[in-house]
Amino acid sequence: MAGKPINPTLKMALELGPIILFFVGYLKFRDQSFLIGGTAYDGFILVTAAFVPLIALSSFILWRLTGHLSKMQIATVVLVTVFGGLSVWLNDDRFFKMKPTMIYLLFGGVLGFGLLRGQSYLKFVMEEALALRNEGWMILTKRLTAFFIGLAVLNEVIWRTQSTDTWVYFKTFGLTAAVFLFFMTQAGVLSRYAIEEEGEDAA
Structure with a gap:
């Protein structure tokens, strides 16, 4: 199933947008540290914490618009959630x-x-x-x-x-x-x- 067609620019924005925002966020916060719940998190961890739900949201929107996600896209979201979540949870x-x-x-x-x-x-x-x-x-x-x-x-x-x-x-x-x-x-x-x-x- 190929899914319903959508505007190619919108499709690219949904697929690449989270990656670009991660890069921009990292450049902005990489030298900062944030105290949350008594634990210090550096900018990389903070941006990772934002990236995980962002890529999940963009994938959900893509699925709603096209009615389809490839197995590669699904696997990517799952692995981002698992490994990104571990980084945030363990602050590593x-x-x-x-x-x-x-x-x-x-x-x-x-x-x-x-x-x-x-x-x-x-x-x-x-x-x-x-x-x-x-x-x-x-x-x-x-x-x-x-x-x-x-x-x-x-x-x-x-x-x-x-x-x-x-x-x-x-x-x-x-x-x-x-x-x-x-x-x-x-x-x-x-x-x-x-x-x-x-x-x-x-x-």
């Missing part, structure tokens, strides 16, 4: 920094499990958006599996070895750019294994 930013690792390991693991069974689970998710022959789906799935695992490893390296500032920039811009560039570089596979429309065959 490491849990939230682990969240991208868990997300990409989950996606890569699911796709990899499908490959072991000789199937492309990516096809089940994206076949309404892309018309590819099975060979194309398998190639794209193998590459995306490796890509997700690579992002998980990279996130671990960044948050464990670099400053929080560096990780926030990486999460906000680096991961988004990496996903965009990955699909841009797959143009050859998408064109080589595309299924032509019947009208094009007749022409």
Whole structure:
């Protein structure tokens, strides 16, 4: 089910808005400390506490408008809630920094499990958006599996070895750019294994 169409700008705002607001909030509060209930919380934890309900709300609005959320979107909201909640509850930013690792390991693991069974689970998710022959789906799935695992490893390296500032920039811009560039570089596979429309065959 693809869901009801909505304005592309609104869709992008709902998907990227929480991430952008997290980044802006972090820049504003990163050097501040807040005493709440006798416990001191730094700006990162405070912004994380705001980000969790914000992404849940934006996803709910997207679902209400389209009648559909992808399994990836649902998994992302769940993991953000779990790891963001742990960071706030335990006042420890490491849990939230682990969240991208868990997300990409989950996606890569699911796709990899499908490959072991000789199937492309990516096809089940994206076949309404892309018309590819099975060979194309398998190639794209193998590459995306490796890509997700690579992002998980990279996130671990960044948050464990670099400053929080560096990780926030990486999460906000680096991961988004990496996903965009990955699909841009797959143009050859998408064109080589595309299924032509019947009208094009007749022409």
